[in-house]
Amino acid sequence: MLRVCVFGSGGWGTALAQLCAVRGYQVTQWVREAEVFEAINGRHLNPLFLPDVSLSPRITATRDEKEALEGADLVLLVIPSQFIREVVLRIRYLLPTNAPIVCCSKGIEKESLELMSEILTGELPGKYHPYLTYLSGPSFAKEVAEGKPANVTVAGQSESVRKRVQDLMGGSSFRIYTSADVVGVLVGGAVKNVLAIAVGACDAMGFGLNAQASLITRGLAEVTRLAVAKGANPLTLSGHAGIGDLVLTCTGSLSRNRRVGFELGTGKSLEEIVSSMKMVAEGVETAHSVSHLARKLEVSMPISEQVALVLHQGKQLQSAAIELMERPLREELDENDKASIS
Numbered sequence: 001m002l003r004v005c006v007f008g009s010g011g012w013g014t015a016l017a018q019l020c021a022v023r024g025y026q027v028t029q030w031v032r033e034a035e036v037f038e039a040i041n042g043r044h045l046n047p048l049f050l051p052d053v054s055l056s057p058r059i060t061a062t063r064d065e066k067e068a069l070e071g072a073d074l075v076l077l078v079i080p081s082q083f084i085r086e087v088v089l090r091i092r093y094l095l096p097t098n099a100p101i102v103c104c105s106k107g108i109e110k111e112s113l114e115l116m117s118e119i120l121t122g123e124l125p126g127k128y129h130p131y132l133t134y135l136s137g138p139s140f141a142k143e144v145a146e147g148k149p150a151n152v153t154v155a156g157q158s159e160s161v162r163k164r165v166q167d168l169m170g171g172s173s174f175r176i177y178t179s180a181d182v183v184g185v186l187v188g189g190a191v192k193n194v195l196a197i198a199v200g201a202c203d204a205m206g207f208g209l210n211a212q213a214s215l216i217t218r219g220l221a222e223v224t225r226l227a228v229a230k231g232a233n234p235l236t237l238s239g240h241a242g243i244g245d246l247v248l249t250c251t252g253s254l255s256r257n258r259r260v261g262f263e264l265g266t267g268k269s270l271e272e273i274v275s276s277m278k279m280v281a282e283g284v285e286t287a288h289s290v291s292h293l294a295r296k297l298e299v300s301m302p303i304s305e306q307v308a309l310v311l312h313q314g315k316q317l318q319s320a321a322i323e324l325m326e327r328p329l330r331e332e333l334d335e336n337d338k339a340s341i342s
Contacts, residue, residue: 001024001025001026002024002025002026002073002074002168003025003026003027003028003071003072003073003074004017004020004025004026004027004028004072004073004074004075004076005027005028005029005030005068005069005072005074005075005076006020006027006028006029006030006076006078007030007068007075007076007077007078007079007087007091008029008030008031008076008077008078008079008104009029009030009031009032009033009036009046009048009049009061010049010078010080010141010279010280011046011049011050011141011142011145011279012078012104012141013029013076013078013104014029014040014046014049014050014053014055014141014145015050015053015141015142015144015145016076016078016104016144016169017029017055017059017076018053018055018056018059018144018145019144019145019169019171019174020074020076020169021055021056021058021059022056022147023168023169023171024058025058025074026058026060027056027058027059027060028059028060028061028062028067028068028072029059029060029061029062029068030061030062030063030064030065030068031061031062031063032063033048034063035047035048036048036049036061037061037062037063040055040059040060040061041060041061044056044057044059048278049278049279050141050142050145052142053142053145053146065090065091065094066094069091069094069095069096071096072096072099073096073099074099074100074102074165074168074169075095075096075099075100075101075102076102076104076135077101077102077103077104077105078104078105079105080105080107080280080282081105081106081107081108081109081116081190081282081285081286082107082109082110082285084103084105084109084116084119084120085109085119085123088119088120088123088124089123092123092124092125092128095124095128097127097128098131099131100131100133100161100164100165100168101120101128101131101132101133102133102134102135102154102165102169103116103117103120103132103133103134103135104134104135104136106136106186106189106190106192106193106282106286107190107193107282107285107286107289108190108286108289108290108293109289110285110288110289113289113292113293113296115183115186115187115190115230116134116186117132117134117182117183117186120132129157130157130158130161131158131161132156132157133154133155133156133161133162133165134154134155134156134182134185134186134189135152135153135154135165135169135176136152136153136155136185136186136188136189136240136241136245137150137151137152137153137189137240137241137244137245138150138151138152138240138244138245138247138248138249139152139245139248140248140252140254140255142254143254144174147173148173149173149174149175150173150174150175151175151176151177151240151244152174152175152176152177152240152241153176153177153178153179153185153239153240153241154166154169154176154177154178154179155178155179155180155181155182155184155185155186155241156178156180156182157180157182159178159180162178162179162180163178166178177239177240179236179239179241181232181233181236183227183230183231183232184227184232184233184234184236184237184241184242185236185241187223187226187227187230187232187237188223188227188236188237188241188242188245188246189241189245190282190286190289190290191219191222191223191226191286191290191304192219192223192245192246192249192250193249193257193281193282193283193286194257194283194286194287194290194304194307194308195215195216195219195222195223195246195249195250195283195303195304195307196246196249196250196255196257196258196261196283197257197258197260197261197264197281197283197284197287197307197311198215198219198261198303198306198307199212199215199216199219199250199251199258199261200250200255200257200258200259200260200261200262200263200264200265201261201262201264201265201310201317202215202261202265202321203258203261203262203265204261204262204263204264204265204266205265205317205318205321207321212250212251215250215303216246216247216250216251218303219246219250219303219304220237220242220243220246221337222299222300222301222302222303222304223237223242223246224237224242224337225299225300225301225337226290226293226294226297226299226301229297229298229299230297256277256279256280256281257281257282257283257284259273259277259281260273260274260277260281260283260284264310264317265317270284270311283307284311287304287307287308287311287312288308288311288312290304290308291304291305291307291308291309302324302327303324306320306323306324307320
């Protein structure tokens with residue numbers, strides 16, 4: 001029986017563990033919390049992060065990293081992006097050889113401004129590099145765990161490895177497309193969380209559906225500019241890892257990042273919002289990373305910049321909205337945008 005290791009105890013990691021278990025694999029899930037460890041093994045539940053889903057008995061939880069990885073034929077890294085380096089440094093000599101490694105984390109590291117691919121290739125020995133892949137796309141954990149249809153993208157440098165992941169994880173309810181554009185897939189998955197905060201705030205402040213549609217539209221332009229500046233194919237952002245994930249995260253009621261923005265728009269403080277959430281809203285820290293990376297690469301990202309100012313420098317939402325609407329008028333596609341899609 002094929003053995004899968006899932007590194008991460010959150011909702012997304014648990015949903016992917018369930019996905020693999022339903023496909024008939026034996027799944028070992030590394031978890032940090034004692035409560036989750038005991039509940040998965042004793043009651044087949046994750047009460048903290050995915051409480052409404054009955055989990056397969058093929059999923060076994062462990063708090064031992066070596067035990068989790070031993071004999072794994074497929075490894076899924078489902079760790080919040082700001083902790084992915086720390087975890088990889090601990091397990092890099094425990095990882096199995098010749099097994100696909102699927103990074104399912106979405107974000108840009110705050111200190112280094114590196115994508116997940118840059119962290120993994122920088123910290124892992126070269127023998128692992130061909131086996132690194134990256135999963136992204138519109139996929140709320142609860143719906144995936146319940147077997148509802150979802151379409152996602154897996155990117156990697158090796159065609160055979162990404163097809164292997166496609167075959168192992170894909171199925172009638174979880175359709176996987178493959179891509180060689182690692183950068184485009186990762187940038188799309190990271191920046192959409194920042195933009196969802198803007199859309200949530202827009203909704204709470206009563207600005208209406210027109211404004212939300214505009215934020216998504218202009219947000220896609222920002223994502224594409226940054227991705228192209230990092231070497232991506234702009235067409236990747238018209239796929240599931242781009243517009244697909246952006247629309248879902250900005251509009252879906254299950255979106256943690258949209259919730260952060262909405263609650264900011266009702267007048268709550270960021271500290272109050274974050275402390276009330278069990279799971280990480282990646283867009284909060286990624287907003288800082290995106291704004292700094294955009295300035296470093298001289299990429300115009302006004303929406304993302306305003307989100308970062310509101311979250312991390314105390315700017316008022318109303319002032320951020322006014323500044324966005326009162327920017328100098330321009331062509332919808334300027335020279336930078338045309339260069340991004342040419």
